[in-house]
Amino acid sequence: MKNTFYEISSSYLKIGLRTEENFDATMKKIKKNRKEYTLFYLSTLTDNMEIMAITQSIVENPTYNIQELILNGAVSKTQDLKNMMKLALSGVAILLIKGKDYALAIESRSYHGRSLTEPDSEKTIRGSKDGFNESINDNISLIRRRIRSSDFKIELYSIGKKSKTDVAMVYLNNVADEKIIREIKSKLKRIDVESLVMTDRALEEELFGQKFNPFPLARYTQRPDIASINLLKGKIILIVDTSPSVIIVPISLFDHLKSVEEYRQPPLVGSFIKFIRTLAILVSIFLIPLWYVLVTESNISNFFIIQPTNSESLIPIFMQIIMAEFFVETIGLAVIYTPNVLTSTIGIVAAIIMGSVSIDLNLFLPEVLLYVAVSAISSYSTPSYELSLANRLVKYSLLILSILFGSSGLLLGVLILFCYLARIHVLDKYYLSPIIPFNGNDFFKLFFRKSNEEKKIL
Known part of the structure; x- marks a missing residue:
């Protein structure tokens, strides 16, 4: 039968x-x-x-x-x-x-997720206090609440032979570039993996295949207002179920430098915030290699800001810098994996070791600790965590070249860095846009925020 x-x-x-x-x-x-x-x-x-x-x-x-x-x-x-x-x-x-x-x-799905609280890594003083969680439905609703347009379009994909993870592709139909939409659709359909357990990070690697490129080719955000403003600017949002972050594509290097806080303040104040942030990021990358070159090659010994005032340490300066940077990185990792109740203890211990004790023992020069600390603090001003990690690798690479080849190594490293960034493309968009190709209006907006009346999108 x-x-x-x-x-x-x-x-x-x-x-x-x-x-x-x-x-x-x-x-x-x-x-x-x-x-x-x-x-x-x-x-x-x-x-x-x-x-x-x-x-x-x-x-x-x-x-x-x-x-x-x-x-x-x-x-x-x-x-x-x-x-x-x-x-x-x-x-x-x-x-x-x-x-x-x-x-x-x-239809009876009921996924238990966190409350829609402000993300710790993207806090703002006057901005909204909601944020994405691990539910794809909640995340889409937060964006829909801000963009009530008939052009709002969502396409759902199931990726992973084992995990079958839901991935939503969100864009505005008449705003986003059709060519980029087709390319991302094609890439999503061609993904052949067992699972997307690592969610958005694994998806980015499958879409762009970074390999040895340390720079982020997509922007992550846990804020629905940032995701919404990028949709209105023609970007595409990828929302992965079980991930509290969404992916924004295509992006340039300078998209990682933008923060919601600068748009919550008057134009002049916002421009000042932009300038300070850009300067701090440059300091976090170039301060240590540049100071080392000036110390080891400069003849201006009386310029106390550059030249160390105490040379009693038996450890070479380059070893002091490497040891201090290693200690700072170790502290950063320890804070991430330490329960909140113990983080203050780690800070106290680090301050004791890196403070007067290490100087009294002639392990470090005061100038070394000063410049390493300034560089570390400046790196935290980077809005994008992924870019801050890449910048650290660049800093260490430039430092090694400076140690090996002096000022010539530093100049060579900067030239290689610029050429490397210039050749990166993300979905047919130059990574250094608007510098390459140069666009005067967009370049101006990198450092100065226009008033609300001049902006069509807020």
Whole structure:
């Protein structure tokens, strides 16, 4: 006797969900009014009350208008076994009805996520205090709340053979570049991986294949206002389920230098914030290599800001710099992985070791600790954490070249850095735009914020 759709589907879902092994994989057989039903769902991903309410309405009243539920979006029909399995694994309940050649997919997903609080890494004084969490639905709703346009478009992709992670591609239909939209769609469809457990970071690597490039080719943000303003400027947002950050593409190097705070202040104050931030980032990269070159090659010994006033340490200056930088990096890592209640203790211990004790023991010159500290503090002014990490690698590379080849090594390193950045393209956009190719208006806006009346988008 030929197996019916009901029997085939029941067996397929029972084996696929491993209902006899997984405690949250539930299979319920229901017999009512001479009809037989089988319900499959994952209790850890579903709203059990919602499932029971809709199922009870269907089972207890055979003449219940299923089509009305379908029109309301609560229920959909499906005949594809693979689609049924995919829906069940994402938290949708599957109801099989004996004698029918279809299954009912009951929308009952309930993902437990964090509250929509302001992200710690992107705080602002006068800006909004909400932020993305790990739910793709919550994140989309935060953006939709800010952009109520009929051009708002969302395309959903499922990526990963094992994880089947939901990835939403969000853009404004008549604003974003059609060529870039097609290219990203093509890249998303070609991704062939087992999983996206590392979510947005893994997706960026699959899209752009960074390999040995330390510079971020996409911008991450946990703020819905930043994501919304970039959508209005024609950018594309990629939202990965289970990730509290969204990806903004395409971007240039200077997009990583923008902060929401400068747009929450008057134009003059905002321009001042831009200038200070840009200067601090340059200091974080070039201060240490430049100071080392001036100390080892300059004849201006009376210029006390450059020339060390104490040379009693037996350790060469370049070794002092390397040791101090290593210690600062170690402190940074320790703070990240240390419980909040102990971070103040680490700060006290670090201050003691890096302070008067190390100077009294002639391990470090005071100038070395001063410039390393200024460089470290300046690096924290970078709005993008990914760019700040890349800048540190650049700083260490320039320092090594300065140690090996002096001022010639520093100049060579700067030239190599500029040429390297100039050849980077992100989705046909120059990474150094608007410097290469040069655009005077956009270049002006890198350092000066225009007034609200001059800006079409806020």
